[in-house]
Amino acid sequence: MERVIPKTKEYKHQIIEKYFNMIYKLAVSQTKDISHAEDVTSDVFLKYMQSEKEFESEEHIKAWLIRVTINCSKNIFSSSWFKKTVPLEETLAAEMPEEESDVYFAVLKLPQKYRTVIHLFYYEDLSVAQIAEYLKLNESTVRTHLHRGRSLLKMSLEGEDEIV
Amino acid sequence: MKLFKDMYKRANDAISTDEAYNRIMLKLEKPPVNTKRRRAAEIAALAACFIFTFAAVNVYNRYKELPKNSEIIAEHTQNPQSGITKMPENTDTASETDTVAESGEAAVVPQDKKADAAAVPKNTTTAKTEDVKTTASPKAEKATEETAAAGKSVEEKVAADAAAVPQEQHKEVALQEKQQLTEIKLNSLNSSGGGAFAAALRIAEEQDVQVRKVTKDEYYKYLGRNIEQEVIIPDGFANTTQDMLVMELDGENNFADDRWSFIFQNNEKAVEIITTKDTESVQMYIDREDYLKSTVCGIDAVVLNDAAYYKAYIVSQDIGYMITGYGIEMSDLEKLLVSVAE
Numbered sequence: 001m002e003r004v005i006p007k008t009k010e011y012k013h014q015i016i017e018k019y020f021n022m023i024y025k026l027a028v029s030q031t032k033d034i035s036h037a038e039d040v041t042s043d044v045f046l047k048y049m050q051s052e053k054e055f056e057s058e059e060h061i062k063a064w065l066i067r068v069t070i071n072c073s074k075n076i077f078s079s080s081w082f083k084k085t086v087p088l089e090e091t092l093a094a095e096m097p098e099e100e101s102d103v104y105f106a107v108l109k110l111p112q113k114y115r116t117v118i119h120l121f122y123y124e125d126l127s128v129a130q131i132a133e134y135l136k137l138n139e140s141t142v143r144t145h146l147h148r149g150r151s152l153l154k155m156s157l158e159g160e161d162e163i164v
Numbered sequence: 165m166k167l168f169k170d171m172y173k174r175a176n177d178a179i180s181t182d183e184a185y186n187r188i189m190l191k192l193e194k195p196p197v198n199t200k201r202r203r204a205a206e207i208a209a210l211a212a213c214f215i216f217t218f219a220a221v222n223v224y225n226r227y228k229e230l231p232k233n234s235e236i237i238a239e240h241t242q243n244p245q246s247g248i249t250k251m252p253e254n255t256d257t258a259s260e261t262d263t264v265a266e267s268g269e270a271a272v273v274p275q276d277k278k279a280d281a282a283a284v285p286k287n288t289t290t291a292k293t294e295d296v297k298t299t300a301s302p303k304a305e306k307a308t309e310e311t312a313a314a315g316k317s318v319e320e321k322v323a324a325d326a327a328a329v330p331q332e333q334h335k336e337v338a339l340q341e342k343q344q345l346t347e348i349k350l351n352s353l354n355s356s357g358g359g360a361f362a363a364a365l366r367i368a369e370e371q372d373v374q375v376r377k378v379t380k381d382e383y384y385k386y387l388g389r390n391i392e393q394e395v396i397i398p399d400g401f402a403n404t405t406q407d408m409l410v411m412e413l414d415g416e417n418n419f420a421d422d423r424w425s426f427i428f429q430n431n432e433k434a435v436e437i438i439t440t441k442d443t444e445s446v447q448m449y450i451d452r453e454d455y456l457k458s459t460v461c462g463i464d465a466v467v468l469n470d471a472a473y474y475k476a477y478i479v480s481q482d483i484g485y486m487i488t489g490y491g492i493e494m495s496d497l498e499k500l501l502v503s504v505a506e
Contacts, residue, residue, distance in 0.1 A: 016192070020181065020188075024185075038184045042188045095178045095179060095180060096178040097174070103175055104172065123173055123176050
């Protein structure tokens with residue numbers, strides 16, 4: 001029997017609370033800017049709150065949120081006169097240990113398509129099949145992106161102490 | 165040997181989300197708009213609320229000052245020019261009983277009653293005819309019919325009634341009169357476009373606040389810029405800005421609040437430009453550290469992009485602009501901002 005996903009405000013708030021961390025971190029990795037990430041996260045959840053879409057499951061909501069986050073992140077740069085005020089490196093430098101920040105910024109330097117799958121695979125612990133489903137890509141494409149992303153990271157982090 | 169996965173996770177976990185969470189939740193609690201259509205409706209509702217508020221306050225104040233019942237009747241009977249018009253003889257609904265004329269502004273009279281209203285002697289200083297629909301008591305209805313049949317005026321009948329009715333009925337009539345007069349005020353303010361101005365002026369007078377009617381042209385002279393001519397609004401937008409505002413003055417006869425809202429609408433899309441010479445109130449937004457800065461023709465601006473609208477703050481030529489674009493394209497906003505900045 002199919003579970004009915006309620007459209008109540010309370011339920012939506014629960015979902016926001018549950019997935020806030022995931023969406024915000026994904027937005028940071030996509031936009032490379034804290035302010036932009038906040039705007040994107042806010043947009044995504046506002047869209048979710050206003051959405052009348054019939055979700056089949058919580059997994060469906062999660063997939064939708066991830067896709068909307070990626071799209072909103074792309075849109076925020078559509079205008080040439082949006083520009084960053086504070087580079088992410090400066091904002092996060094104080095928050096992250098040096099070694100971790102090297103790894104993190106190496107990921108941020110990857111092209112967006114590789115960065116997205118790397119983030120979802122390594123931080124969100126999603127499987128290749130899940131990433132393929134969420135991003136509406138073939139599994140083979142996701143594997144290719146993961147492989148190329150890893151290769152680029154390896155080159156970028158060469159010289160760092162045996163990071164595997 | 166360190167695992168990339170662990171390090172990447174720790175790095176992500178180090179990014180603090182608490183402040184962002186609070187800010188975003190606050191924003192979600194009060195979402196700016198649900199849909200573009202709703203936004204347009206809100207603008208219209210806001211205008212209606214503005215007029216209604218003035219009307220309600222004014223009616224309340226007037227109601228408090230209403231003369232006692234006996235005074236009303238005395239006035240009606242003693243002064244033939246007090247403004248009660250003759251009831252049209254062909255009135256076929258019991259609810260429409262009376263048409264009252266008094267000093268004021270525009271005339272709002274149904275077509276079949278205009279002739280009657282015109283026949284009434286008018287106040288020499290000002291003239292106003294207002295229409296009111298009230299529910300008459302069976303007695304009043306009967307009295308009206310009798311009066312019409314006898315060829316007597318309503319004034320005469322009221323006077324006769326005042327003398328004839330016992331004390332209790334007298335009170336009832338007084339209550340009805342008060343109710344009628346209250347509704348007259350409400351109707352006049354709701355039905356006439358200039359009602360809000362008149363109400364604002366009256367309230368200001370009563371509350372001893374200095375106000376002045378300001379036309380758009382006067383405001384442009386004050387601002388040093390003609391917004392409607394110099395700012396590029398997207399094609400197809402109709403200018404729905406008010407031509408006149410009642411503005412409060414401070415002790416030195418300057419505008420206490422000089423903001424003027426220019427509104428342009430195109431079905432569900434709208435652009436609102438609020439201007440002020442109080443540039444600090446706008447600069448405050450531009451200086452906020454958590455807002456992204458943009459540069460328009462070398463001038464700092466802040467542009468916020470929400471799900472349903474753009475909001476922009478910019479100061480140019482000593483004028484502060486707060487611009488909101490509902491359902492418009494980013495390219496349109498860019499053109500608008502460039503025209504503001506140039």
